[in-house]
Amino acid sequence: MEYSNRVKKMQSSPIRRLIPFAEQAKEEGKEVLHLNIGQPDIETPKEFFKAIEKHAGKVIPYSHSAGIKELRQAFSKYYERWHCTITPDEIIITNGGSEAIIFAMGTVADPEDEVVVIEPFYANYRSFAGMLNVNLLPISADPEAGYMVPDLSNYDSKITNKTKAIIFSNPCNPTGAVYPKEDVLRILEFAKKHDLYVIADEVYREFVFDGLKPFSIMEFTEYHDRIILVDSVSKRYSACGARVGLLASKNKTVLEQVMKMAQARLSPPTVAQMGTLGFLEMAPEYLEEVRDEYQRRRDIVYTELSKVDGLYFKEPKGAFYLAVKLPIDNSEKFVKWMLTEFDINGVTTMVAPLDGFYATPGKGEQEIRIAYVLEEKRLIQACEILRKGLEKYMKLAA
Amino acid sequence: MEYSNRVKKMQSSPIRRLIPFAEQAKEEGKEVLHLNIGQPDIETPKEFFKAIEKHAGKVIPYSHSAGIKELRQAFSKYYERWHCTITPDEIIITNGGSEAIIFAMGTVADPEDEVVVIEPFYANYRSFAGMLNVNLLPISADPEAGYMVPDLSNYDSKITNKTKAIIFSNPCNPTGAVYPKEDVLRILEFAKKHDLYVIADEVYREFVFDGLKPFSIMEFTEYHDRIILVDSVSKRYSACGARVGLLASKNKTVLEQVMKMAQARLSPPTVAQMGTLGFLEMAPEYLEEVRDEYQRRRDIVYTELSKVDGLYFKEPKGAFYLAVKLPIDNSEKFVKWMLTEFDINGVTTMVAPLDGFYATPGKGEQEIRIAYVLEEKRLIQACEILRKGLEKYMKLAA
Numbered sequence: 001m002e003y004s005n006r007v008k009k010m011q012s013s014p015i016r017r018l019i020p021f022a023e024q025a026k027e028e029g030k031e032v033l034h035l036n037i038g039q040p041d042i043e044t045p046k047e048f049f050k051a052i053e054k055h056a057g058k059v060i061p062y063s064h065s066a067g068i069k070e071l072r073q074a075f076s077k078y079y080e081r082w083h084c085t086i087t088p089d090e091i092i093i094t095n096g097g098s099e100a101i102i103f104a105m106g107t108v109a110d111p112e113d114e115v116v117v118i119e120p121f122y123a124n125y126r127s128f129a130g131m132l133n134v135n136l137l138p139i140s141a142d143p144e145a146g147y148m149v150p151d152l153s154n155y156d157s158k159i160t161n162k163t164k165a166i167i168f169s170n171p172c173n174p175t176g177a178v179y180p181k182e183d184v185l186r187i188l189e190f191a192k193k194h195d196l197y198v199i200a201d202e203v204y205r206e207f208v209f210d211g212l213k214p215f216s217i218m219e220f221t222e223y224h225d226r227i228i229l230v231d232s233v234s235k236r237y238s239a240c241g242a243r244v245g246l247l248a249s250k251n252k253t254v255l256e257q258v259m260k261m262a263q264a265r266l267s268p269p270t271v272a273q274m275g276t277l278g279f280l281e282m283a284p285e286y287l288e289e290v291r292d293e294y295q296r297r298r299d300i301v302y303t304e305l306s307k308v309d310g311l312y313f314k315e316p317k318g319a320f321y322l323a324v325k326l327p328i329d330n331s332e333k334f335v336k337w338m339l340t341e342f343d344i345n346g347v348t349t350m351v352a353p354l355d356g357f358y359a360t361p362g363k364g365e366q367e368i369r370i371a372y373v374l375e376e377k378r379l380i381q382a383c384e385i386l387r388k389g390l391e392k393y394m395k396l397a398a
Numbered sequence: 399m400e401y402s403n404r405v406k407k408m409q410s411s412p413i414r415r416l417i418p419f420a421e422q423a424k425e426e427g428k429e430v431l432h433l434n435i436g437q438p439d440i441e442t443p444k445e446f447f448k449a450i451e452k453h454a455g456k457v458i459p460y461s462h463s464a465g466i467k468e469l470r471q472a473f474s475k476y477y478e479r480w481h482c483t484i485t486p487d488e489i490i491i492t493n494g495g496s497e498a499i500i501f502a503m504g505t506v507a508d509p510e511d512e513v514v515v516i517e518p519f520y521a522n523y524r525s526f527a528g529m530l531n532v533n534l535l536p537i538s539a540d541p542e543a544g545y546m547v548p549d550l551s552n553y554d555s556k557i558t559n560k561t562k563a564i565i566f567s568n569p570c571n572p573t574g575a576v577y578p579k580e581d582v583l584r585i586l587e588f589a590k591k592h593d594l595y596v597i598a599d600e601v602y603r604e605f606v607f608d609g610l611k612p613f614s615i616m617e618f619t620e621y622h623d624r625i626i627l628v629d630s631v632s633k634r635y636s637a638c639g640a641r642v643g644l645l646a647s648k649n650k651t652v653l654e655q656v657m658k659m660a661q662a663r664l665s666p667p668t669v670a671q672m673g674t675l676g677f678l679e680m681a682p683e684y685l686e687e688v689r690d691e692y693q694r695r696r697d698i699v700y701t702e703l704s705k706v707d708g709l710y711f712k713e714p715k716g717a718f719y720l721a722v723k724l725p726i727d728n729s730e731k732f733v734k735w736m737l738t739e740f741d742i743n744g745v746t747t748m749v750a751p752l753d754g755f756y757a758t759p760g761k762g763e764q765e766i767r768i769a770y771v772l773e774e775k776r777l778i779q780a781c782e783i784l785r786k787g788l789e790k791y792m793k794l795a796a
Contacts, residue, residue: 001595001624003655004508004562006530013661016463043456052450052669058441060639065414095493095641098663110402111509111531127662132404133509133531164402197399226399241458241668243493243641257401263411264525265496269667270639271450 010130014123014356018332021339022350030343033374033382036335036352038173038320040373042238042290051278052271062267066259067093067246071273074280075231075246081284082205084218086229086248092258093268097203097232097245101167102128104228104247107257108197109134109164115199116159116166118149120323120357120364122173122201137163138359143325143367146314147175149183152190165197166190170217171204174357174369175323176298176316178208181215188223196226203232203245204319206287209295212317224250235320236287237279242272294320297372297379304383308390322370323354326390328397331355331368334390342389349386408528412521412754416730419737420748428741431772431780434733434750436571436718438771440636440688449676450669460665464657465491465644469671472678473629473644479682480603482616484627484646490656491666495601495630495643499565500526502626502645505655506595507532507562513597514557514564516547518721518755518762520571520599535561536757541723541765544712545573547581550588563595564588568615569602572755572767573721574696574714576606579613586621594624601630601643602717604685607693610715622648633718634685635677640670692718695770695777702781706788720768721752724788726795729753729766732788740787747784
């Protein structure tokens with residue numbers, strides 16, 4: 001039986017598609033240190049379960065399709081920390097940031113419409129676009145320039161009336177780049193010039209290092225009509241499995257349209273929403289401690305990789321990723337080789353090849369993403385193994 | 399700024415769109431008894447929270463994109479009750495039945511393709527199709543024949559190469575009709591004749607009355623290749639807010655394609671999956687008790703409505719809905735009138751107009767859906783109010 005071209009064109013997750021090789025390695029008795037997926041090891045604050053206990057009634061009902069009111073109020077209050085006025089009515093709670101992106105793309109783009117994306121980008125943007133039959137129009141960031149926002153005017157001629165929005169994450173997954181306010185403003189001006197929506201994914205907002213201050217695109221009030229904010233508690237509170245994210249907008253029409261989709265799927269997960277109330281009641285300092293932990297880890301990865309000659313990368317300033325260009329021809333082969341051919345005392349490290357994070361065919365084939373989601377001791381071990389593996393592989397490839 | 403035709407064409411939830419009138423009534427001091435939405439009042443089994451306590455570790459991680467393995471194993475075992483062999487690998491856990499339907503439709507149909515639906519149908523099928531730019535091709539069931547599956551050969555000529563699947567729920571939301579095995583077989587034969595997938599939504603499986611035995615379409619092994627099963631714990635365990643459903647198929651290619659979408663959104667809600675393990679460990683007799691409770695409620699609604707002359711309906715045999723055709727011209731007006739103009743001692747009843755559950759324009763305008771989701775005493779009150787309201791409204795309309 002046939003199935004849809006929609007799914008035929010979709011790729012398997014570039015983060016997950018090499019997992020069978022990892023499973024095989026484990027079956028053969030190897031230990032695999034996972035730096036390939038953004039699943040932090042940091043303990044989820046107990047406040048989550050306490051809040052569930054506090055708020056759960058006798059029935060676990062659907063919540064409002066936009067999410068529990070108290071939770072939207074709590075998020076509204078949270079945004080005040082970043083000098084943004086977002087009312088509870090301007091927030092729609094979603095099944096993680098993932099659903100917020102699906103809703104945003106679905107609201108602004110029809111099949112065969114285009115969404116601009118700064119590549120490398122969070123790989124699942126491509127999958128969500130695929131589900132909705134929306135095409136991606138890539139703007140390429142340069143690894144050797146630290147993956148910062150390039151000169152957008154080079155892309156003016158590519159924008160057509162099919163182009164509806166630009167999407168990006170800041171801090172950036174998969175590169176760890178942090179766009180300063182002036183870069184975000186450049187994106188907004190580009191969007192204004194071409195009448196595009198701006199889908200801003202800020203799930204790593206607080207994870208910025210070296211004294212940088214977190215901010216939100218919602219600060220830019222004069223562009224409010226075109227901004228759709230995507231957020232999530234997954235990374236911030238180490239609660240990826242909660243599946244609590246949100247979409248926020250000051251554009252009432254956008255919210256009305258998103259609500260049609262939100263109502264169709266009835267409700268985001270009620271129990272996890274209750275738990276999230278607990279997160280948002282925590283002191284803001286908690287997030288600073290988590291940030292400091294990630295900064296220490298960033299330092300470890302950066303230091304280790306700096307010992308290897310021939311790599312192209314800049315010190316990443318946020319999120320918990322580092323992307324690096326290797327002097328090899330195919331990073332997927334390297335990742336597989338690490339799993340199948342290399343270990344140090346029975347231990348190896350898994351990272352993610354970066355080609356799946358690009359929309360331009362052929363791009364990213366020399367790059368990898370490292371997610372520093374292990375505690376320091378394990379991370380030091382994982383990075384040493386990675387470095388030694390790299391050194392050996394580059395020698396073999398030379 | 400413009401937004402997509404995709405969302406423009408989507409309707410607001412017919413179940414939820416009249417809620418502002420209910421809110422208004424409440425603000426004016428009226429009490430509203432809600433028979434409009436399938437949100438049961440039955441207590442969620444405590445096993446849910448006990449299982450969360452038992453299984454939760456220090457981190458709430460993403461689960462496998464197909465869901466926690468132990469949960470898929472537990473569902474596999476559950477299906478043995480209904481003489482169906484579905485292995486854990488043939489199950490993908492979803493964000494409620496909703497996401498399973500989106501995945502199923504997205505896998506089998508491209509934009510402008512068609513899915514056949516037996517109307518009246520669960521209204522959100524239309525919204526999910528809208529999100530995916532898929533069209534619905536309605537086959538109309540007759541209210542006066544108890545909304546059973548009609549002669550499908552009348553529709554042979556409407557099927558084209560754009561028609562990819564047929565979707566239906568059994569027991570049926572919104573009608574409470576229960577299709578016997580021979581009717582399900584007729585649907586399967588129709589699907590085979592036209593090479594369609596069959597998306598079978600069985601979230602009310604156990605709620606069948608008067609001695610009927612639950613079964614699953616998966617019993618029909620020779621049609622396995624074309625069957626996509628949708629299921630959910632929402633209604634069965636009164637846990638609508640858990641958002642735990644599943645898609646199951648014996649067709650490996652379908653599963654592979656669905657997994658691309660499942661991987662993109664990373665994970666169904668982890669905490670609620672843990673809780674669901676608790677449900678599935680409960681003795682099967684629990685569901686028989688719940689079924690008996692709904693049968694008692696069905697009897698109450700049926701008895702009350704039988705007192706009113708001029709209504710068309712048959713005794714529903716399952717789910718927790720009853721659909722009825724009224725001798726009035728517009729049931730939405732009636733529902734509004736109940737909220738704005740009618741009460742007995744300050745109390746009124748809200749039901750759902752049925753036009754939103756049809757794809758054929760104009761159909762269902764005389765029909766309503768009653769969800770018997772209140773405990774007996776409240777339900778008796780709600781039904782009496784509904785009956786008296788109906789009698790008065792029909793007199794006014796005459």
